[in-house]
Amino acid sequence: MDFGIINIIKIIGSLTFFIYGMKIMSEGIQKAAGNQLQRTLKAMTKNRFVGLLTGIFTTATVQSSSATTVMTVSFVNAGLLSLQQSAGVMMGANIGTTITAWIIASQFELTGNQDNMLLSMSTLSLLLIAIGVPMIFRNIGKLRYWGEFLIGFAIIFLAISFLQEAVPDIKSDPDLALLEWVREYSDRGFVSILLFVLMGTILTIVLQSSSAAMVLTLTMCSKGWLSFEVAAAMVLGENIGTTLTAEVASLVGNTDARRSARIHSFFNIFGVFWVLLLFPFFLDIVTWISMNIFQQPNPYENASGIDISLSVFHSAFNIINALILLPFLGILIALAKRSVRQSAEDLDDFQLNHIASNFSTPELALNEVQNETLRLVDVVTKMNNLCRELINSVVKKKKQTLLKGIKRYEKLSDKLEGEIVSFITKLGREQMSEETSYTLRSYINICNDLEIICDIYFQISKEIEYKSDNKIWFTPEQRDGINGLIVNIDAAIEQMKTNLKAIEITENLKSDAKKIEVDIDNLEQSLRSENIRSVNLDETNIDGVMIFNNLVYEYEKISNLIYAVTKHLYGK
Numbered sequence: 001m002d003f004g005i006i007n008i009i010k011i012i013g014s015l016t017f018f019i020y021g022m023k024i025m026s027e028g029i030q031k032a033a034g035n036q037l038q039r040t041l042k043a044m045t046k047n048r049f050v051g052l053l054t055g056i057f058t059t060a061t062v063q064s065s066s067a068t069t070v071m072t073v074s075f076v077n078a079g080l081l082s083l084q085q086s087a088g089v090m091m092g093a094n095i096g097t098t099i100t101a102w103i104i105a106s107q108f109e110l111t112g113n114q115d116n117m118l119l120s121m122s123t124l125s126l127l128l129i130a131i132g133v134p135m136i137f138r139n140i141g142k143l144r145y146w147g148e149f150l151i152g153f154a155i156i157f158l159a160i161s162f163l164q165e166a167v168p169d170i171k172s173d174p175d176l177a178l179l180e181w182v183r184e185y186s187d188r189g190f191v192s193i194l195l196f197v198l199m200g201t202i203l204t205i206v207l208q209s210s211s212a213a214m215v216l217t218l219t220m221c222s223k224g225w226l227s228f229e230v231a232a233a234m235v236l237g238e239n240i241g242t243t244l245t246a247e248v249a250s251l252v253g254n255t256d257a258r259r260s261a262r263i264h265s266f267f268n269i270f271g272v273f274w275v276l277l278l279f280p281f282f283l284d285i286v287t288w289i290s291m292n293i294f295q296q297p298n299p300y301e302n303a304s305g306i307d308i309s310l311s312v313f314h315s316a317f318n319i320i321n322a323l324i325l326l327p328f329l330g331i332l333i334a335l336a337k338r339s340v341r342q343s344a345e346d347l348d349d350f351q352l353n354h355i356a357s358n359f360s361t362p363e364l365a366l367n368e369v370q371n372e373t374l375r376l377v378d379v380v381t382k383m384n385n386l387c388r389e390l391i392n393s394v395v396k397k398k399k400q401t402l403l404k405g406i407k408r409y410e411k412l413s414d415k416l417e418g419e420i421v422s423f424i425t426k427l428g429r430e431q432m433s434e435e436t437s438y439t440l441r442s443y444i445n446i447c448n449d450l451e452i453i454c455d456i457y458f459q460i461s462k463e464i465e466y467k468s469d470n471k472i473w474f475t476p477e478q479r480d481g482i483n484g485l486i487v488n489i490d491a492a493i494e495q496m497k498t499n500l501k502a503i504e505i506t507e508n509l510k511s512d513a514k515k516i517e518v519d520i521d522n523l524e525q526s527l528r529s530e531n532i533r534s535v536n537l538d539e540t541n542i543d544g545v546m547i548f549n550n551l552v553y554e555y556e557k558i559s560n561l562i563y564a565v566t567k568h569l570y571g572k
Contacts, residue, residue, distance in 0.1 A: 055092020200237020
């Protein structure tokens with residue numbers, strides 16, 4: 001058999017077909033379970049072991065460590081996860097992704113017996129397609145997404161089948177030129193190990209999928225191209241190459257997001273380092289496990305034993321590495337902080353973080369919408385604090401600084417709202433569940449209300465500026481009344497943050513938000529009534545009374561809009 005350009009095209013086509021199958025399968029499961037995955041990640045505590053288990057579960061579910069790592073980086077970027085929490089998730093994602101290798105290796109094992117056609121990949125693929133296609137056309141809950149999941153699996157099996165056909169067996173062509181090159185560079189001792197680590201890294205970076213790189217490695221092993229040693233070296237390289245996904249995703253994030261991705265890189269690089277130091281000894285342990293526990297032939301002597309042995313190696317590497325480094329997360333975090341310094345942009349409160357994470361489904365992209373909405377809430381908080389200072393300040397120069405700050409934050413709110421709505425509009429073109437569609441529409445209303453709140457704060461600042469320029473003064477009672485109203489607004493904003501971050505809007509959260517809103521309404525009515533009585537008693541000037549009434553009215557509108565955010569969240 002001659003190995004030429006046609007074979008190369010077949011291999012490339014098979015790999016891209018495999019990646020497409022992974023995408024369809026991952027998207028299907030994300031659409032079916034995306035909201036639950038968000039809740040799982042958000043519910044994590046500071047317990048590093050919980051983070052590890054969460055990373056394993058999430059990656060095993062979506063069958064994509066990239067989706068887990070990118071989602072984790074976005075949570076760190078939004079301040080929803082600490083660096084320590086994200087580190088645990090990243091470690092768990094590395095373990096979870098090894099399940100994909102086991103699935104692939106098991107298919108190599110099942111199809112190894114050519115006499116049993118019931119177990120062939122083509123038969124399995126057709127069976128899964130026969131089950132999955134009707135599910136897609138049945139508009140029953142999330143059944144269609146599970147159908148996509150099955151079809152993705154079918155495509156993966158077909159791609160592996162095509163790949164096995166495209167890669168020639170050394171028995172059919174032992175003098176293959178390309179095989180001679182592999183043999184030449186795989187017989188140079190430890191230098192060969194390092195060379196194939198590099199090859200595995202480059203292959204994963206090019207394919208942007210450690211799973212695709214793994215299936216190619218397993219295929220070459222099954223055809224006798226690679227020995228167990230060099231195949232294991234390639235797997236180590238693939239673990240380094242997969243860190244690039246998180247690094248790229250973090251480029252559009254803040255300093256902590258980049259540090260989170262760097263922890264992931266350090267974790268994998270350190271693991272490769274210590275395994276290389278103990279490489280022969282580690283492979284001996286893996287071989288013993290493979291032969292005695294999984295009843296496989298010696299992978300050094302029989303190529304048919306490499307598939308499972310390589311999966312054992314992949315899992316053992318990531319599990320042991322996590323157990324070693326989990327107690328030393330503090331050191332990893334310190335190294336990440338030293339390697340990623342605080343940038344000038346991050347010190348600028350007015351830097352706009354565009355939503356740019358490449359999530360594959362709206363269900364997981366919803367996290368980005370929530371994260372940026374929380375940034376908009378932070379702008380509301382800052383404008384509330386600046387207006388408080390402005391109302392109570394008597395120094396003209398300080399007032400001018402506060403007025404400029406409020407104006408800049410109002411412009412930032414416009415930008416943020418535009419970015420979020422634009423992103424939601426793009427997501428609207430994608431297929432999504434009815435629940436996700438409703439949630440995204442709710443966030444358009446939420447962002448619109450938050451932007452209006454910022455406009456109102458800007459209007460309040462103009463009222464205070466007019467009051468100062470015209471030397472209109474509040475009585476102590478009026479100033480105390482406004483300050484008391486602002487204290488209640490503080491509580492309303494904090495409750496709004498709590499509700500936006502909540503996994504689920506409970507009746508208690510609804511009632512807490514409603515109670516604050518009612519208290520503010522009652523206080524507003526009391527302040528306005530008292531203000532009118534003061535006019536009747538001629539205790540203050542009419543201009544001060546009018547401005548006071550305007551401010552009370554503006555703050556009452558803010559209160560209503562804040563409560564509207566909670567109503568949008570639970571749909572009533």
